[in-house]
Amino acid sequence: MAGVTLDTVRKIYAGNVEAVKGVSLGIKDGSFCVLVGPSGCGKSTLLRMIAGLETISGGAVKIGDRVVNEVEPSDRDIAMVFQNYALYPHMSVYDNMAYGLKNRGTPKPEIEKRVKEAARILAIENFLERKPRQLSGGQRQRVAMGRAIVRKPQVFLFDEPLSNLDAKLRVQMRVEIKRLQRALGVTSIYVTHDQVEAMTLSDQLVVMSGGQIEQVGTPSEVYRRPETRFVATFIGSPPMNILPGKVEGPGRVSVGGQIIAVTDMRDGLAPGTAIEVGLRPEDVQAGTAGASALTMDVDFVEELGATQLFHGKVAGADFVVQASTGQIAADAKSLTLTVEPGNVHLFDPQTTKRLGRV
Amino acid sequence: MVENRRYRNIAAYLVLTIGIVIVAFPVYLAILASTFDVATIINGNMPLVPGPHAAENYYQTLFFGGATSREPVGIMMFNSMIMAMGIAVGKIVISILSAFAVVYFRFPLRMTAFWIIFITLMLPVEVRIYPTYKIVADLGLLDTYTGLILPLIASATGTLLFRQFFMTIPDELLEASKIDGAGAFRFFKDTLIPLSITTIAALFVIQFIYGWNQYLWPLLITTKSSMQTIVIGIKKLTYSQDALAEWNIAMTTAVLAMLPPVLVVVFMQRLFVKGLVETEK
Missing domain, CATH: 2.40.50.140 (Nucleic acid-binding proteins)
Structure with missing residues (x-):
């Protein structure tokens, strides 16, 4: 397990567009941190920089005590759940979850043990032989989480994982994600534009706007004492x-x-x-x-x-x-x-x- | 209303039947001719039911060939098969790799490379035939399989097809692979190729038939009769200066020449449909 530290992290795209303007943030080991903000506020970019999918233009990203700016995504000890799940369509559920472990050279019995265990936790044991397209949205979501769990990473990264689900399922999965994160105790960073998700899931709520952090705090702090007018009007419905x-x-x-x-x-x-x-x-x-x-x-x-x-x-x-x-x-x-x-x-x-x- | 519809159906069937007869009759005639001896065909009163000489004609054609082509058609089919397979497989390999490079890698002059490939679309073999012949001749590739195959592999259709397909694959799949520790090659092998099966099958069918039906290029670069392809063989069989053309052998050859493309279409179509049903991006 490890915390995540961001030190004046910047992202400048070609054409001098600054998407993330020097963000500093400390995320404690085992806590659930939610980045929330309107679209284009830089929250996804920030998450993708932590994942290693975007290069870091300035500052440092630390996972535990290690600066990971130049580390490949697969070596950062993270796992990511994507908005559209990004399951491999041609692989069975089992293979989808096992793929990352296979690539790392994990022994077969160990892979099987971990996949079975993750499948049990997520209640998808009966679907292991199916292909993603034979699953419902909620089940695909679970497989995507299973793929993250089996790696036993230091950090979970969630990129708006619930936005493709219908309203009822979203509430249900929200509760499950929270329960799962509590049970596993893995540091999690979760990006959303939905303030209800942000309030309910987070231990640490980070409100972003225009590539900058507006406020960091517990959900109730942010709700009761918004530091800026933006936060005041963004959080609360x-x-x-x-x-x-x-x-x-x-x-x-x-x-x-x-x-x-x-x-x-x-x-x-x-x-x-x-x-x-x-x-x-x-x-x-x-x-x-x-x-x-x-x-x-x-x-x-x-x-x-x-x-x-x-x-x-x-x-x-x-x-x-x-x-x-x-x-x-x-x-x-x-x-x-x-x-x-x-x-x-x-x-x-x-x-x-x-x-x-x- | 019901009456009306029935007449409309009959009309539709009638039109379709006429169309099928127009297309199928020459084919039927060729098959028919391959079952008679040459005398029956020449005298112009060939019956419309198969004759007794089928086994004899096919045996003679496959293993001995006609008087003018001097090679067993079996050899020609083998040559054609190598050429068509070579072109189809070679083109798939080259185009899937170049499309992979153009879509997934950022390197200097990437778009320039793509446009150069694209421009070759405007230069089919016939247009560049003299310089191509010169190069192949200088490389000493006349009368070789390499010489038959290589120049026809170079074209942009496959690259474009794969590029368009790759562009529809969501980026998240690549990112998920990266996080799962798959490098560029693993992503290509484990994700892109399985997803491209349908496209590969389609391209294979098109290119196999394209290669099998080549006439001009093999005619130019093969001089040995042992290297000639079946399409050239047919042409030679129907042409003789001082004797009667062996129409029975020529027709048998034509039927044999039709067979592999038909088999490829029939077999690949199943894979085709399967691919269409099973793959989902």
Whole structure:
């Protein structure tokens, strides 16, 4: 087992396009690290550099204590699960899993033992003689994971492995991946653009944007205390509402003339300074008037079953409120909103950084 | 409505039957002629049912040949077989390797190399026949199998075919191979070739028939009768200056000449369909 360390890793493509702009990150041995971000943020490139499928333009990638910049993918002691599974179509499931071991010259009985064991763990023992095309998407996914497991690598790399599955299977496989990773205790790096996957799977969540890391932390840290406006709106569904506001004094901001109390606010902000106020749709209580009340004009309502999403405008900006079904009449034209001071996030409009306590 | 459809079916069958008869009748005639002696064929009243001389004709043709070609057709078939196989196999080997290089390796002048190969498409054997003949003659390859095969191997069709096919194979397969510790050659041997079986089969069928039917090139470079191919043999058999052409032998030769391509198509078609059904990228 080994951790992974990235030291100001860069990727510059031909034509001076910088896809990864000096990323530094430490991933602890045995932990589950998820890289999440919108498409084109460099997360896949970063993963492929760790795998050795892309050359590293600058910085160093370390697996354990070994710098692997110049090491061949097969010698890095990693295993990768691809988005489209990349199973060898002409080989049986058994051969797909055994191929890497064969190429390394592992003795036959050992190969058989490991493949059988992986097949047992993944419940694909009955499919070993089949070809990939005779399997369903979920089964192919398991074979792809089996191929990774049999190598007993230091690090698992997952490149959006669930995005080709239907929604129901995705939830099921997500749970299985998590359980498997816990059981095997292998350091895992997982790339996804799905923030639900990112939140549920990770021990360490890395939010990326534009080739840079926006924030690193546990899922709950990232959710509760987003460091930038990007992270605030990217993590959480529906995304956080951002309203234009002004500093009124310590612990007090105003939005559209209404005063809101804030717990987490940087000291020394001059009254009158423009500021962005972030409120999560699920943190807002709608209905009765309260201490820091905002008024929302409702445009329409989305039904999600257990909850309803009220879309409308607050102080001229788009706003969404999530409420339990039945709590508010669905034909309400106007809502009064209250927020706990602890659930208000403040951001600098220029730098987009969080203006919380230092 | 039902009535209508039946008449339409009958019409369709009628048209198809006419087509088949037009195509098949000459073939049938050749087979028929190979079962009569020369006198029956010459007098112009050949019956439309097979005659009694089949065994005799085939035996004579295969092992002794006609008066004008002076070689047993068995030898000619052997020559043709070597030439057609040589061209088909040689072309597959050369084109799969060059397509592999062009698609999977990044080297200087890669695209230049590809375009040069591509341009040879515009230069079939007939166009470059004099310089090719000169080179083959200078290399002392006249009247050799190498001389028959080598110049016809050099063409771009196969390379293009394999290149197009390789481009459809997802990159992840190559990357998975890399992580599985397979180098370039292993990837080629363990993944690309098994996936290319269908393409290889298709190319083999096309090239075998192309090689088997060559006329101009063997005519130019073979002078010994022991090196002539069956297509040339047929031509020689139908042409004689002072005696009657041995039509029975000529027709028997023609039937024999048709056989290998037909067998290749029939046999490879099974592999073809199997490949189409079983392979999935």
